[in-house]
Amino acid sequence: MNQYDVAIIGSGPGGYVAAIRCAQLGMKTAIIEKYATLGGTCLNVGCIPSKALLDSSHHYEDAVKHFEEHGIDIPGEIKVNLAQMIARKQGVVDQTTKGIDFLMDKNKIDVYHGVGSFKDATHINIAKEDGQETIEAKHIIIATGSKPSTLPFIKIDKERIITSTEALKLKEVPKHLIVIGGGVIGLELGQVYKRLGAEVTVVEYMDRIIPGMDGALSKELTKVMKKQKVQFNLSHKVKSVERKGDEVIVKADDKKGNEVTMTGDYCLVCVGRRPYTDGLNLEAAGVKMDDRGRVEVNAHLQTNVSNIYAIGDVIKGAMLAHKAEEEGTLVAELLAGQKPHIDYNLIPGVVYTWPEVAAVGKTEEQLKEEGVEYKVGQFPMRALGRSRASMDLDGFVKILADKKTDEVLGVHMIGARCADLITEGVTAMEFRASAEDISRMSHAHPTFAEAVKEAALAATDDRALHI
Incomplete structure:
Protein backbone atom coordinates (compact mmCIF):
# COMPACT_ATOMS: atom_id res chain seq x y z
CA MET A 1 0.00 0.00 0.00
CA ASN A 2 1.36 3.41 -1.02
CA GLN A 3 1.75 5.86 1.85
CA TYR A 4 1.70 9.66 1.63
CA ASP A 5 2.09 12.71 3.80
CA VAL A 6 -0.88 14.29 2.01
CA ALA A 7 -3.59 12.95 -0.29
CA ILE A 8 -5.97 15.30 -2.07
CA ILE A 9 -9.35 14.21 -3.44
CA GLY A 10 -10.22 16.39 -6.42
CA SER A 11 -7.94 18.12 -8.93
CA GLY A 12 -9.67 21.45 -9.55
CA PRO A 13 -7.88 24.76 -8.87
CA GLY A 14 -8.04 24.16 -5.12
CA GLY A 15 -6.89 20.55 -5.27
CA TYR A 16 -4.06 20.82 -7.78
CA VAL A 17 -2.68 24.03 -6.22
CA ALA A 18 -2.76 22.38 -2.78
CA ALA A 19 -0.88 19.41 -4.25
CA ILE A 20 1.80 21.62 -5.82
CA ARG A 21 2.31 23.65 -2.65
CA CYS A 22 2.49 20.50 -0.49
CA ALA A 23 5.10 19.03 -2.84
CA GLN A 24 7.08 22.30 -2.84
CA LEU A 25 7.17 22.12 0.95
CA GLY A 26 8.67 18.64 0.89
CA MET A 27 5.61 16.47 1.47
CA LYS A 28 5.05 13.22 -0.39
CA THR A 29 1.80 14.01 -2.18
CA ALA A 30 -0.94 12.18 -4.09
CA ILE A 31 -3.95 13.56 -5.93
CA ILE A 32 -7.08 11.60 -6.87
CA GLU A 33 -9.34 12.58 -9.77
CA LYS A 34 -12.46 10.74 -10.93
CA TYR A 35 -12.38 12.14 -14.49
CA ALA A 36 -9.85 11.40 -17.24
CA THR A 37 -8.40 14.93 -17.18
CA LEU A 38 -7.20 17.05 -14.29
CA GLY A 39 -8.40 20.58 -13.59
CA GLY A 40 -11.92 20.04 -12.28
CA THR A 41 -14.93 22.10 -13.34
CA CYS A 42 -12.92 25.30 -13.82
CA LEU A 43 -10.54 24.03 -16.48
CA ASN A 44 -12.82 21.49 -18.17
CA VAL A 45 -16.38 22.83 -18.11
CA GLY A 46 -16.24 26.19 -16.31
CA CYS A 47 -13.95 29.22 -16.18
CA ILE A 48 -11.57 28.38 -19.02
CA PRO A 49 -13.97 27.12 -21.73
CA SER A 50 -16.53 29.84 -20.99
CA LYS A 51 -13.85 32.53 -21.38
CA ALA A 52 -12.76 30.95 -24.67
CA LEU A 53 -16.32 31.20 -26.02
CA LEU A 54 -16.74 34.71 -24.62
CA ASP A 55 -13.60 35.80 -26.49
CA SER A 56 -14.59 34.09 -29.74
CA SER A 57 -18.10 35.54 -29.69
CA HIS A 58 -16.68 38.97 -28.83
CA HIS A 59 -14.47 38.83 -31.95
CA TYR A 60 -17.50 37.92 -34.06
CA GLU A 61 -19.58 40.76 -32.63
CA ASP A 62 -16.75 43.23 -33.24
CA ALA A 63 -16.44 42.05 -36.85
CA VAL A 64 -20.17 42.45 -37.48
CA LYS A 65 -20.80 45.68 -35.57
CA HIS A 66 -17.57 47.64 -35.28
CA PHE A 67 -14.99 46.73 -37.96
CA GLU A 68 -16.54 49.03 -40.56
CA GLU A 69 -16.29 52.01 -38.21
CA HIS A 70 -12.65 51.11 -37.57
CA GLY A 71 -12.05 51.21 -41.34
CA ILE A 72 -11.87 47.45 -41.78
CA ASP A 73 -13.93 46.21 -44.73
CA ILE A 74 -14.59 42.48 -45.01
CA PRO A 75 -15.96 41.35 -48.37
CA GLY A 76 -18.85 38.91 -48.25
CA GLU A 77 -21.04 37.79 -45.37
CA ILE A 78 -19.53 37.19 -41.94
CA LYS A 79 -20.73 33.84 -40.64
CA VAL A 80 -20.50 31.94 -37.37
CA ASN A 81 -18.78 28.57 -37.60
CA LEU A 82 -20.01 27.24 -34.26
CA ALA A 83 -18.31 23.86 -34.70
CA GLN A 84 -14.91 25.57 -35.13
CA MET A 85 -15.63 27.88 -32.20
CA ILE A 86 -16.39 24.90 -29.97
CA ALA A 87 -13.32 23.06 -31.33
CA ARG A 88 -11.06 26.04 -30.52
CA LYS A 89 -12.56 26.16 -27.03
CA GLN A 90 -11.77 22.47 -26.58
CA GLY A 91 -8.23 23.06 -27.81
CA VAL A 92 -7.74 25.69 -25.12
CA VAL A 93 -9.10 23.27 -22.51
CA ASP A 94 -6.86 20.42 -23.70
CA GLN A 95 -3.76 22.61 -23.66
CA THR A 96 -4.58 23.85 -20.15
CA THR A 97 -5.27 20.42 -18.67
CA LYS A 98 -2.05 19.09 -20.21
CA GLY A 99 -0.31 21.95 -18.41
CA ILE A 100 -1.62 20.55 -15.10
CA ASP A 101 -0.28 17.09 -16.04
CA PHE A 102 3.12 18.70 -16.60
CA LEU A 103 3.00 20.42 -13.21
CA MET A 104 2.14 17.14 -11.46
CA ASP A 105 5.14 15.45 -13.12
CA LYS A 106 7.44 18.38 -12.40
CA ASN A 107 6.54 18.33 -8.70
CA LYS A 108 6.66 14.51 -8.44
CA ILE A 109 3.01 14.24 -7.39
CA ASP A 110 1.41 10.81 -7.81
CA VAL A 111 -1.84 11.03 -9.80
CA TYR A 112 -4.61 8.45 -9.37
CA HIS A 113 -7.55 8.40 -11.77
CA GLY A 114 -10.62 6.94 -10.09
CA VAL A 115 -13.32 7.70 -7.54
CA GLY A 116 -11.81 8.32 -4.11
CA SER A 117 -13.80 7.40 -1.01
CA PHE A 118 -12.90 7.19 2.66
CA LYS A 119 -12.22 3.75 4.11
CA ASP A 120 -11.42 5.47 7.41
CA ALA A 121 -9.74 8.72 8.48
CA THR A 122 -6.35 7.80 7.01
CA HIS A 123 -7.18 5.40 4.15
CA ILE A 124 -8.74 6.18 0.78
CA ASN A 125 -10.21 3.57 -1.54
CA ILE A 126 -9.78 4.44 -5.22
CA ALA A 127 -12.26 2.76 -7.59
CA LYS A 128 -10.56 2.61 -10.99
CA GLU A 129 -11.62 1.13 -14.32
CA ASP A 130 -9.32 -1.84 -13.76
CA GLY A 131 -10.19 -2.49 -10.10
CA GLN A 132 -9.69 -0.89 -6.69
CA GLU A 133 -6.62 0.40 -4.89
CA THR A 134 -6.20 1.72 -1.36
CA ILE A 135 -3.70 4.34 -0.27
CA GLU A 136 -2.79 5.67 3.16
CA ALA A 137 -2.23 9.33 4.01
CA LYS A 138 -1.28 11.16 7.17
CA HIS A 139 -3.34 14.17 6.05
CA ILE A 140 -6.23 14.30 3.58
CA ILE A 141 -7.66 17.35 1.79
CA ILE A 142 -11.19 17.21 0.38
CA ALA A 143 -11.34 19.36 -2.77
CA THR A 144 -14.25 17.82 -4.67
CA GLY A 145 -15.85 21.11 -5.72
CA SER A 146 -19.43 21.62 -6.83
CA LYS A 147 -22.00 20.67 -9.45
CA PRO A 148 -24.75 22.76 -11.10
CA SER A 149 -27.93 22.99 -9.03
CA THR A 150 -31.43 22.76 -10.42
CA LEU A 151 -34.96 23.29 -9.13
CA PRO A 152 -36.90 20.26 -7.87
CA PHE A 153 -39.48 20.39 -10.67
CA ILE A 154 -36.98 20.83 -13.53
CA LYS A 155 -35.75 17.75 -15.34
CA ILE A 156 -32.40 18.46 -16.98
CA ASP A 157 -32.40 16.39 -20.19
CA LYS A 158 -28.97 17.73 -21.34
CA GLU A 159 -30.41 18.33 -24.82
CA ARG A 160 -32.90 21.21 -24.66
CA GLY A 272 -26.36 28.18 -8.59
CA ARG A 273 -24.13 25.28 -7.68
CA ARG A 274 -24.14 22.72 -4.88
CA PRO A 275 -21.22 21.17 -2.98
CA TYR A 276 -20.25 17.83 -4.48
CA THR A 277 -19.62 15.10 -1.91
CA ASP A 278 -21.33 12.18 -3.68
CA GLY A 279 -19.49 8.90 -3.21
CA LEU A 280 -16.94 10.25 -0.72
CA ASN A 281 -18.27 8.06 2.09
CA LEU A 282 -17.58 10.82 4.62
CA GLU A 283 -19.37 8.79 7.31
CA ALA A 284 -16.56 6.23 7.33
CA ALA A 285 -14.11 8.94 8.36
CA GLY A 286 -16.57 10.65 10.72
CA VAL A 287 -16.50 13.97 8.82
CA LYS A 288 -19.45 16.26 9.55
CA MET A 289 -21.48 18.24 7.01
CA ASP A 290 -23.78 21.21 7.62
CA ASP A 291 -27.47 21.49 6.75
CA ARG A 292 -26.61 22.77 3.24
CA GLY A 293 -24.48 19.77 2.33
CA ARG A 294 -21.16 21.55 2.84
CA VAL A 295 -18.24 20.04 4.71
CA GLU A 296 -17.88 21.81 8.07
CA VAL A 297 -14.48 23.38 8.74
CA ASN A 298 -12.88 25.70 11.30
CA ALA A 299 -10.80 28.82 10.62
CA HIS A 300 -7.89 26.58 9.57
CA LEU A 301 -10.15 24.70 7.09
CA GLN A 302 -9.85 21.65 9.34
CA THR A 303 -12.85 19.34 9.66
CA ASN A 304 -13.98 17.82 12.95
CA VAL A 305 -11.50 15.01 12.17
CA SER A 306 -8.14 16.64 12.91
CA ASN A 307 -6.11 15.22 10.00
CA ILE A 308 -8.78 15.92 7.35
CA TYR A 309 -9.20 19.34 5.72
CA ALA A 310 -11.60 20.70 3.09
CA ILE A 311 -11.29 23.60 0.64
CA GLY A 312 -13.08 25.34 -2.23
CA ASP A 313 -16.68 24.94 -3.32
CA VAL A 314 -17.28 22.01 -0.97
CA ILE A 315 -17.12 24.35 2.06
CA LYS A 316 -18.83 27.64 2.93
CA GLY A 317 -18.07 30.87 1.11
CA ALA A 318 -18.00 32.13 -2.46
CA MET A 319 -17.62 29.43 -5.10
CA LEU A 320 -14.60 30.92 -6.87
CA ALA A 321 -11.57 29.19 -8.36
CA HIS A 322 -9.17 31.74 -6.88
CA LYS A 323 -10.71 31.34 -3.41
CA ALA A 324 -10.09 27.58 -3.69
CA GLU A 325 -6.47 28.21 -4.75
CA GLU A 326 -5.83 30.45 -1.75
CA GLU A 327 -7.35 27.85 0.55
CA GLY A 328 -5.29 25.05 -0.98
CA THR A 329 -2.12 27.05 -0.39
CA LEU A 330 -3.21 27.91 3.16
CA VAL A 331 -3.74 24.25 4.15
CA ALA A 332 -0.41 23.19 2.63
CA GLU A 333 1.44 25.89 4.53
CA LEU A 334 -0.38 25.11 7.79
CA LEU A 335 0.68 21.46 7.44
CA ALA A 336 4.26 22.67 7.01
CA GLY A 337 4.06 24.62 10.28
CA GLN A 338 3.75 28.05 8.70
CA LYS A 339 1.21 30.75 9.68
CA PRO A 340 -0.61 31.80 6.49
CA HIS A 341 -3.85 33.79 6.41
CA ILE A 342 -6.72 34.58 4.04
CA ASP A 343 -8.75 37.78 4.21
CA TYR A 344 -12.03 36.67 2.65
CA ASN A 345 -13.14 40.30 2.32
CA LEU A 346 -10.31 40.80 -0.18
CA ILE A 347 -11.16 37.98 -2.58
CA PRO A 348 -12.45 39.71 -5.74
CA GLY A 349 -15.53 38.71 -7.68
CA VAL A 350 -15.69 39.03 -11.47
CA VAL A 351 -18.37 38.73 -14.17
CA TYR A 352 -16.78 38.18 -17.60
CA THR A 353 -19.52 39.75 -19.67
CA TRP A 354 -18.57 42.74 -21.82
CA PRO A 355 -18.32 45.16 -20.21
CA GLU A 356 -16.67 43.17 -17.44
CA VAL A 357 -17.83 43.60 -13.86
CA ALA A 358 -15.49 43.29 -10.87
CA ALA A 359 -15.57 44.08 -7.19
CA VAL A 360 -13.68 43.66 -3.94
CA GLY A 361 -14.52 44.60 -0.37
CA LYS A 362 -17.79 45.97 0.98
CA THR A 363 -20.75 47.07 -1.12
CA GLU A 364 -22.69 50.25 -0.37
CA GLU A 365 -25.57 48.10 0.83
CA GLN A 366 -23.31 46.30 3.32
CA LEU A 367 -21.79 49.52 4.65
CA LYS A 368 -25.25 51.01 5.20
CA GLU A 369 -26.38 47.84 6.95
CA GLU A 370 -23.30 47.90 9.20
CA GLY A 371 -23.78 51.60 10.01
CA VAL A 372 -20.36 52.57 8.64
CA GLU A 373 -19.94 56.20 7.61
CA TYR A 374 -18.42 56.27 4.13
CA LYS A 375 -17.83 58.47 1.11
CA VAL A 376 -18.13 57.62 -2.57
CA GLY A 377 -15.90 58.48 -5.50
CA GLN A 378 -17.13 57.50 -8.96
CA PHE A 379 -15.74 58.09 -12.43
CA PRO A 380 -17.31 57.17 -15.81
CA MET A 381 -15.30 55.14 -18.31
CA ARG A 382 -16.58 57.28 -21.19
CA ALA A 383 -14.52 60.23 -19.88
CA LEU A 384 -11.27 58.34 -20.63
CA GLY A 385 -9.30 58.86 -23.84
CA ARG A 386 -8.51 55.12 -23.88
CA SER A 387 -12.22 54.26 -23.78
CA ARG A 388 -12.99 56.55 -26.71
CA ALA A 389 -10.06 55.13 -28.68
CA SER A 390 -11.32 51.56 -28.26
CA MET A 391 -15.08 52.41 -28.36
CA ASP A 392 -15.58 50.89 -24.89
CA LEU A 393 -17.57 53.70 -23.31
CA ASP A 394 -19.86 51.87 -20.89
CA GLY A 395 -19.31 51.63 -17.15
CA PHE A 396 -17.55 53.32 -14.25
CA VAL A 397 -15.22 52.79 -11.30
CA LYS A 398 -16.61 53.43 -7.82
CA ILE A 399 -14.46 53.61 -4.70
CA LEU A 400 -15.94 53.52 -1.20
CA ALA A 401 -13.74 54.96 1.56
CA ASP A 402 -14.15 55.46 5.29
CA LYS A 403 -15.49 58.97 5.92
CA LYS A 404 -13.07 59.65 8.80
CA THR A 405 -9.89 57.74 7.93
CA ASP A 406 -10.16 57.66 4.08
CA GLU A 407 -9.25 53.94 4.12
CA VAL A 408 -10.60 52.16 1.03
CA LEU A 409 -13.46 49.85 2.05
CA GLY A 410 -14.66 48.67 -1.36
CA VAL A 411 -13.87 48.98 -5.07
CA HIS A 412 -16.61 48.32 -7.63
CA MET A 413 -16.16 48.61 -11.37
CA ILE A 414 -17.82 47.85 -14.67
CA GLY A 415 -16.10 48.43 -17.99
CA ALA A 416 -13.43 47.17 -20.35
CA ARG A 417 -10.71 45.03 -18.70
CA CYS A 418 -12.16 45.40 -15.19
CA ALA A 419 -11.34 41.74 -14.51
CA ASP A 420 -7.68 42.80 -14.63
CA LEU A 421 -8.13 46.27 -13.12
CA ILE A 422 -9.70 44.96 -9.90
CA THR A 423 -6.31 43.70 -8.75
CA GLU A 424 -5.30 47.32 -8.15
CA GLY A 425 -8.18 47.55 -5.69
CA VAL A 426 -7.19 44.27 -4.02
CA THR A 427 -3.58 45.43 -3.67
CA ALA A 428 -4.60 48.79 -2.25
CA MET A 429 -6.93 47.22 0.30
CA GLU A 430 -4.40 44.51 1.25
CA PHE A 431 -2.03 47.30 2.25
CA ARG A 432 -4.91 49.31 3.83
CA ALA A 433 -4.42 52.22 1.45
CA SER A 434 -6.48 55.38 1.58
CA ALA A 435 -8.30 56.80 -1.41
CA GLU A 436 -5.72 59.59 -1.39
CA ASP A 437 -2.90 57.02 -1.61
CA ILE A 438 -4.38 55.69 -4.86
CA SER A 439 -5.05 59.20 -6.17
CA ARG A 440 -1.39 60.16 -5.74
CA MET A 441 -0.06 57.13 -7.66
CA SER A 442 0.93 57.78 -11.27
CA HIS A 443 -1.28 55.89 -13.70
CA ALA A 444 -0.13 55.47 -17.30
CA HIS A 445 -1.99 57.48 -19.94
CA PRO A 446 -4.03 56.56 -21.86
CA THR A 447 -5.28 53.51 -19.96
CA PHE A 448 -8.51 52.19 -18.48
CA ALA A 449 -6.70 52.21 -15.11
CA GLU A 450 -6.88 56.00 -15.04
CA ALA A 451 -10.53 55.58 -14.03
CA VAL A 452 -9.31 54.06 -10.74
CA LYS A 453 -7.14 57.12 -10.02
CA GLU A 454 -9.97 59.47 -10.96
CA ALA A 455 -12.48 57.62 -8.76
CA ALA A 456 -9.98 57.87 -5.88
CA LEU A 457 -9.63 61.60 -6.56
CA ALA A 458 -13.42 61.89 -6.55
CA ALA A 459 -13.53 60.18 -3.15
CA THR A 460 -10.83 62.57 -1.87
CA ASP A 461 -12.68 65.88 -1.53
CA ASP A 462 -14.36 65.48 -4.94
CA ARG A 463 -11.13 66.23 -6.80
CA ALA A 464 -11.63 64.22 -10.04
CA LEU A 465 -9.77 66.04 -12.84
CA HIS A 466 -11.48 64.91 -16.02
CA ILE A 467 -15.18 65.39 -15.24
Missing part, protein backbone atom coordinates in the same frame (compact mmCIF):
# COMPACT_ATOMS: atom_id res chain seq x y z
CA ILE A 161 -33.07 21.78 -20.91
CA ILE A 162 -29.41 22.19 -20.09
CA THR A 163 -26.81 23.29 -17.54
CA SER A 164 -23.65 25.30 -18.16
CA THR A 165 -21.82 22.07 -19.01
CA GLU A 166 -24.00 21.37 -22.06
CA ALA A 167 -24.13 25.07 -23.02
CA LEU A 168 -20.39 24.92 -23.71
CA LYS A 169 -20.80 22.38 -26.51
CA LEU A 170 -24.05 23.10 -28.36
CA LYS A 171 -24.18 22.07 -32.00
CA GLU A 172 -26.32 25.04 -33.05
CA VAL A 173 -26.97 28.61 -32.01
CA PRO A 174 -30.33 28.68 -30.22
CA LYS A 175 -33.15 30.69 -31.78
CA HIS A 176 -34.42 31.68 -28.34
CA LEU A 177 -32.38 30.81 -25.25
CA ILE A 178 -34.25 31.16 -21.96
CA VAL A 179 -31.79 31.54 -19.08
CA ILE A 180 -33.08 30.78 -15.60
CA GLY A 181 -30.87 32.71 -13.19
CA GLY A 182 -29.35 36.19 -13.52
CA GLY A 183 -26.05 35.36 -11.85
CA VAL A 184 -22.54 35.20 -13.28
CA ILE A 185 -22.82 31.96 -15.27
CA GLY A 186 -26.22 32.70 -16.80
CA LEU A 187 -25.23 36.20 -17.90
CA GLU A 188 -21.89 35.12 -19.39
CA LEU A 189 -23.30 32.24 -21.42
CA GLY A 190 -26.40 34.25 -22.29
CA GLN A 191 -24.18 36.95 -23.75
CA VAL A 192 -22.17 34.40 -25.75
CA TYR A 193 -25.26 33.17 -27.58
CA LYS A 194 -26.81 36.64 -27.87
CA ARG A 195 -23.71 37.77 -29.76
CA LEU A 196 -23.99 34.77 -32.07
CA GLY A 197 -27.58 35.62 -33.00
CA ALA A 198 -29.86 34.05 -30.40
CA GLU A 199 -32.74 35.84 -28.77
CA VAL A 200 -31.99 35.68 -25.02
CA THR A 201 -34.39 36.06 -22.09
CA VAL A 202 -33.06 36.02 -18.53
CA VAL A 203 -35.51 35.05 -15.79
CA GLU A 204 -34.41 36.01 -12.27
CA TYR A 205 -36.19 35.43 -8.95
CA MET A 206 -34.60 38.48 -7.29
CA ASP A 207 -35.41 42.06 -8.29
CA ARG A 208 -32.00 42.52 -9.93
CA ILE A 209 -29.25 40.59 -11.70
CA ILE A 210 -25.90 39.78 -10.00
CA PRO A 211 -27.72 40.27 -6.68
CA GLY A 212 -24.63 39.67 -4.52
CA MET A 213 -22.73 42.62 -5.99
CA ASP A 214 -23.08 46.36 -5.41
CA GLY A 215 -26.46 47.66 -6.58
CA ALA A 216 -24.87 50.25 -8.88
CA LEU A 217 -23.07 47.49 -10.82
CA SER A 218 -26.29 45.54 -11.19
CA LYS A 219 -28.14 48.62 -12.47
CA GLU A 220 -25.42 49.50 -15.00
CA LEU A 221 -25.02 45.95 -16.31
CA THR A 222 -28.79 45.65 -16.75
CA LYS A 223 -28.84 48.91 -18.72
CA VAL A 224 -25.94 47.83 -20.95
CA MET A 225 -27.29 44.33 -21.62
CA LYS A 226 -30.75 45.71 -22.41
CA LYS A 227 -29.01 47.94 -24.96
CA GLN A 228 -27.52 44.70 -26.34
CA LYS A 229 -31.14 43.46 -26.68
CA VAL A 230 -31.07 40.90 -23.85
CA GLN A 231 -34.55 40.67 -22.27
CA PHE A 232 -34.94 40.53 -18.49
CA ASN A 233 -37.84 39.18 -16.46
CA LEU A 234 -36.87 40.17 -12.91
CA SER A 235 -38.80 39.29 -9.73
CA HIS A 236 -40.15 36.22 -11.56
CA LYS A 237 -40.57 32.90 -9.77
CA VAL A 238 -40.22 30.00 -12.21
CA LYS A 239 -42.80 27.30 -11.51
CA SER A 240 -42.53 24.91 -14.46
CA VAL A 241 -40.19 24.00 -17.31
CA GLU A 242 -41.51 21.55 -19.91
CA ARG A 243 -40.17 20.26 -23.18
CA LYS A 244 -42.42 19.54 -26.14
CA GLY A 245 -40.37 18.27 -29.06
CA ASP A 246 -37.87 20.99 -29.91
CA GLU A 247 -39.66 23.58 -27.79
CA VAL A 248 -39.17 24.43 -24.14
CA ILE A 249 -42.01 26.17 -22.30
CA VAL A 250 -41.15 28.08 -19.12
CA LYS A 251 -43.90 29.36 -16.83
CA ALA A 252 -43.26 31.86 -14.07
CA ASP A 253 -45.20 34.17 -11.75
CA ASP A 254 -44.26 37.85 -11.77
CA LYS A 255 -44.18 39.95 -8.59
CA LYS A 256 -47.92 40.63 -8.88
CA GLY A 257 -48.68 36.91 -9.10
CA ASN A 258 -49.53 36.97 -12.81
CA GLU A 259 -48.45 33.95 -14.84
CA VAL A 260 -45.93 34.63 -17.60
CA THR A 261 -45.23 32.02 -20.30
CA MET A 262 -41.99 31.99 -22.31
CA THR A 263 -41.26 29.65 -25.21
CA GLY A 264 -37.80 28.94 -26.54
CA ASP A 265 -35.82 26.14 -28.16
CA TYR A 266 -33.28 25.88 -25.32
CA CYS A 267 -33.48 26.56 -21.58
CA LEU A 268 -30.26 27.09 -19.64
CA VAL A 269 -30.69 26.45 -15.91
CA CYS A 270 -28.22 28.54 -13.89
CA VAL A 271 -29.66 28.67 -10.37
